[in-house]
Amino acid sequence: MTRPSLPLLVALACCGAGLPLASAPQSAAGAAEYSPAGADTCLMCHSNDAVLGIFRTRHAMPSDPRGPFGHGQLQCESCHGPGGAHAGMQQFDGQMAQVIRFGRERPAPVETRNAACLGCHDADMGFATHGGAHDDNRIACASCHQLHSPTDAVLGRSTQAGKCYECHAQRRSDSLKAYSHPLREGKMSCSGCHAPHGATTEALLVRQTTNDTCYQCHAEKRGPFLWEHAPVAEDCTSCHDPHGSNQPGMLVRRAPLLCQSCHSQSGHPSVAQDAGGLAGNSPYLLAQGCLNCHSQVHGSNHPSGSKLMR
Amino acid sequence: MCEMSWNRRGSSRILTAAVAAMLAPAAVAATPDTSEWKCERCPFAKGYQAEFTAGSTYVSDDAVTVGDATGYDEKGAYLNADGAGLFAADGHRLRWSAEDLGLDSRALDIAGGRPGSFDYRLSYRQLPQRRFDATRTVFSRAPDGLLVLPPAWTFAGTTTGMTALAASLVPQDIGGDREILGIGGRVQATARLRAFADLQREEHDGARMLGAPYFTSASLLPHRFDYRTDQVDAGIRYDGDRGHLKFAYHGSFFDSSASAIAWQSPFTTAPGAESGALAEAPDNDFQQLALTGSYRMPWLDTRMSFTAAMGRGTQDETLLPYTTNAGLVTAPLPRPSLDAKVDTTHLAVTVLSRPLPKTRVKFAIRYDERDNRTPQYAWSRVVADTFLSGESELNVPYGYERLRMNLSADYDFSGSLSASAGYDFTDVDRRFQEVGEQNEDSGWGRVRWRPNGWLDIAAKGGISRREIDGYDTALAAGFGQNPLLRKFNLAYRYREFGELSVSATLPDKPVSLGARALYADDSYSSTPLGVTGSEERHVAFDLNWSMSDRATVYLVAGYDEVDTRQRGSGAFSPVPDWNARQADEFYSAGGGLRITGIAEKLDLQLDYSHARGTTAIDVTGGIGPAAFPDLETTLDSFRARLAWRWSEKLEAILQLRYERLPTEDWALQGIGPGTLPAVLTLGAAPYDDEAWLAGISFRYRLGGE
Incomplete structure (x- = not known):
């Protein structure tokens, strides 16, 4: 019986899932025949930790x-595809x-690998996976996730950033700045602020705006205040660099120059x-x-606070 | 944290069902008969398995920068414990982890459930924030919260005359602690319907520096705060054959526990102005309903995702009086509380299509609105609790509408070369600001070349131009601004940007390399006063070498440079009389080594990072000296970890860590509490921390046979 090749099957599976055709076939792939005993077949050879x-x-x-x-699922071959030819050591x-x-x-x-994941996890991936920044750059799910590891580094609070830095190296550098999260x-x-699987928001933020994302931990700055500071109400990053800065408070520039920008x-x-300078x-x-006096720079709720001094 | 559960489609359909839908039956590999797939070799997790670590760490010196976020801020010995475990039985699964139980950075996470049916989680963690530990204050907190001075305090017009200052200072650490408790869960109600809910309570308390002015003098207060934020996220999700739909509620409720920050002025004041009050952050809440979804079109391999979210933020804290000065007669407040309201609307649609095998087109449109519906009233103002300003001021409820559109296309010329181009448009309408309407057009192109399986090179470049419909100098004058000023976020701007990235995984060599460079040049050519230009350059590099199955080495480096130029007019004239340039530089370098299984018993891990930031500020023209001293920060961090597997169950771990963070900061250098005649400070000094941490711990494993 003539069987279709695995690349063809995968490509068609991708089409069925609304995903692109595989851009390049795997070399020497096997026919779409499943192994005789599922995982028991695979584990005969692949049984390391x-x-x-x-x-x-x-x-x-x-x-x-x-x-x-x-029950009734395809075990290893759910993700790795039919492995009958591979198990039979067939040559192509x-x-x-x-x-x-x-x-x-x-x-x-990448498309083939991601199709295997998204076949089940499409809905979990934040609805905007397709067209998100990682999808635009053709990043494979497995580039970040380690499916065989009991502790997937990218899911751990203390280990996630290291995974993200593999591509976002500038953020590693930022994290070493004296004033940083x-x-x-x-x-x-990173996922405290960013939704890596996709979002319709700017920079894949987890909330609808930059400010809403910051307010998750800094709700005291949300107001609305009686006396608002216009850039604060619109965009925290006008004054702060959340990834890290040389300046206290993660400010983008040093006061008074930052304040004098506006x-x-x-x-x-x-x-x-000052005439006397620092001396x-x-x-x-x-x-x-400036904050010695204008300390309510994020907004004031004091009736006499229009100068952000109360 | 991403959700890792399964939707209604079984994994057996991943390949075979999809294929079956597309191919004639004769060509399809039918779903195999798995009735004999026993999985007898599969070591499924059963029962419990856990590991517990306990030990002690000695810290050589007090160091707030080391203790920040970790809790290791004071010299001495710390007992600590960690742990993690997994329990699985009868389809139920429970995983827990505990971290730093002996420290102020402790965390406990429990997550369990029956995959595919329900899951739950419980988490608790603390986050210490350590800012200054050698600060001192003359203030103490009275039972009613008023920050009071010592009974023998000598009031004076400047700190020089405060003769009781030195004797009155008491230590006051600046910092805080966050405690975050979270609970949540998900239930798979039906094959297509899932419900979820997450609740979080965060308590944040501590002391921070807060300026409290009296005319041209000020006191830095040790402001003690006690904040609570409750957050709720709940909703339902429906999974259809071609799409998904989620309806969610988000609520955030903030309680500051106080309405005023009141203090007794240490300066000689006018009668009745001996004390003052600042407003504490007001209690507020924000609630939002959001509908998000995605749909796979039946044509042209097209997907659409969308978001529609509407929210409202409110704040109705009882207002403080205009002044604490009982001797001043003020008009009544327009209303006892503001009844502030902000409505937010967010609409977004992204459409991604692959109309041809080698072509990908994306269109995204997003609309955001902050509609500030806070009523406007005329307010009087009391200056420094001493006299009425005589002016009537309207509060300004800032709001904006922002529309963004992006259109981009990718074309894959061959398996190795692809190109992309895009156009972005942003339009912002603001209320009550100098620029009513602002729009920005950006165009960019990108080429990606992957000549083989191990090399990936991408280059991107573009320009953008931000135009404004005019700068309302009359409005600016109403705020007292120089009519020549153009605020940098409102001004005309022309930007050029570029990016180059290279990544390589050497063929047949266990070495991977990555390098990335970014460049941006902003020109504010229509700005007479304010920011006139800035340039950014960023470079990052990393190398990973797996020397063997057991040994890996990495090297990383980064360099950032941000130059900003601005002009000002000290004389408030129509001619700029000073120019300033701030040059920020930052470089970092680091490396590390991991070796496992040395003599089958030892694992070694070494990491070292060095980073240095410099900020140079030069001023030409104007009054005063031309240059500020450089601001500098340096970080040296070394960490070593040696684990010795005594047996299958027992492991001994030695850890050594060195941290050094000296800084040079002219704003704090040599500024004691009474150094500045006009400002009574807390004496915060630039960081100059250095500490060694040495620890030994033992890890014991249970279960998991």
Whole structure:
């Protein structure tokens, strides 16, 4: 009986799932024949700790009827595709038949790998996976997730950032800045603010706007205040760089220059330096600078607070 | 944390059912008969397995920067414990982890359930924030919350005359602690319907520095705060054959536990102004309903995702009086509380289509509105609790509408070369600001070349132009602004940007390399006063080398440079009389080593990071010296971990850590509580921390045979 090749099947499966055709077939792939005994066949050869780790994960729950190891499911071949030819060590074009590989060595095309995941997890991925930044850049699910590991690093609060830094290296650098959120200490994760699986928001933020995302932990700055500070109400990143900064408070520039970007009223707001400079013990430059007096810079609810001093 | 559950489609359909739907039966590999697939070799998790770690760490010195977020802020010995475990039986699964139980950064997470049916989670964690530990204050907190001075305090016009200052100072740490308790769960009600709910309570208390002015003098207060934020996220999700729909509620409720921050002024004041009050952050809440979904069109391999969210934020805290000065007669407040309301609307649609095998087109449109419906009233103002300003001021309920559109297309020329191009448009309408309407057009192109399986090179470049419909100088003048000022977020801007990334996984070599460079140049050519331009350059590099199955090495490095130029007019004249340039530089480098299974018993991990940031500020023109001293921050961090497997169950772990964070900061350098005549400070000094942490712990494993 003539059987269609695995790449063809995968490609068609992708079409069925609304995904693109695999851009390149796997080399020497096998025919779409399942193994004779499922996981028992696979584990005859693949039984090292790295493989067996999956049995400590949610994917290996026989009681879950929809999981890969649920009753009637295809076990290893749920994700790796039909492995009959591979198990039978059949040769195609001089190479042994392969299953869908997810690892670093000779991985299947991104679309093929992701189709295996999204076949079950499409709805979980934040609704905007398709067209999200990671999808735009053709990032494979398995580039971040380790399915066989009992502790998937990207799901751990203290280990997630390290995974993200593999591509977002600039953020690793930011995390080392003197004023930054505690990612370096493993006490905060990127996914506290970003939805890596996709969102219709700017920068894949978990809430609808930048400010709404910040207010998750900084609700005291939400107001609405009697006296609002216009940029605060619109965009926290006008003044703060949440990934880290050389300036206290993760400010994008040092006060008073930052404040003077938008304030030029006569008198001290417009003066770049005090006449005596730092040696003159200027109350406008030293200690908290502008905030020595205008301490309610995020907004004031005091009836006399229009200058953000009450 | 992402959800990792399964939708209604069984995994057996992943390949075979989809294929079956597309192919004639003769060509399909039918779903195999799995009745004989016993999975006898499968070591499914059963019963319990857990590991417990207990030990002690000694910290060599007090160091707030080391203790920030970790809890290791004071010199001495710390007992600590961690643990993790898994219990699985009868389809039920429970995983727990405990971290830093002996520290102020402790965390406990429990997650369990029956996959495919329901799951639940419970979490508790603390996050210490340590800012300054050598700060001192003259204030103490009276039972009613008023920050009072010592009985023998000597009032004076400047700190120089406060003769009781030195004797009155008491230690006051600046920092806080967050405690976060979370509980949540999901229920798979039917094959297509799921309900979820997550609740979180965060308690945040501590002390922070807060400026309290009296005319041209000010006191930095040790403001003690006690905040609580409750958050609720709940909803239902429906999974259809071609799409998904989620209806969710989000609520956030903030309680500041106080309405005023009152203090006794240490300066000589006018009669009746001996004390003052700032408004504490008001209690407020925000609630939002959101409908999100996605749909797979039956044509052209097209998907659509959308969001529609409407919310309302309210704040109705009872207002403080205009002044604490009982001797001043003020008009009554327009209303006892503000009854502030902000309505938010967010609408977004993204359509992604692959009309041809090599072509991908994406269109996204998003609308955001902050409709501030807070009523406007005329308010009087009391200046420094001393006199009425005589002015009547209207509160300004800022709001905006923002529309964003993006259109992009990708074309795959071959398996190795692809190109993308896009156009982005943003339009912002603001209320009560100098610029009513602002729009920005951006165009960009990107080329990606993957000549083989191990090399990936991408280059992107583009320009954007932000135009405004005019700058309302009359409105700006109403705020007292120089008519030449153009606020940087409202001004005309022309931007050029570029990006280059290279990643390589060497063929047949266990080495991977990555490098990325970004560049952006902003020109505010229509800005006479304010920010006139900025340039950003970022470079990052990393290398990973798996020397063997047991040993890996990595190296990372980064460099950032941000130059900003601005102009000002100290004389408030129509001619700029000073220019300033802030040059921020930051570089970091690090490396590490992981070796496992040394002599089958030892695992070694080494990490080192060095980072240095410098901010140079030069001012030309104007009064005063031309240059500020450089602001500098340096970080050296070394961490070593050696684990010795005594047996299958017992492991000994030695850890050594070194942290050093010296800083140079002219704003704090040498500024004691009484150094500045006009500002009574807390004496916060630049960080100069250095500490060694040495620890030993033992890990014991249970179960899991």
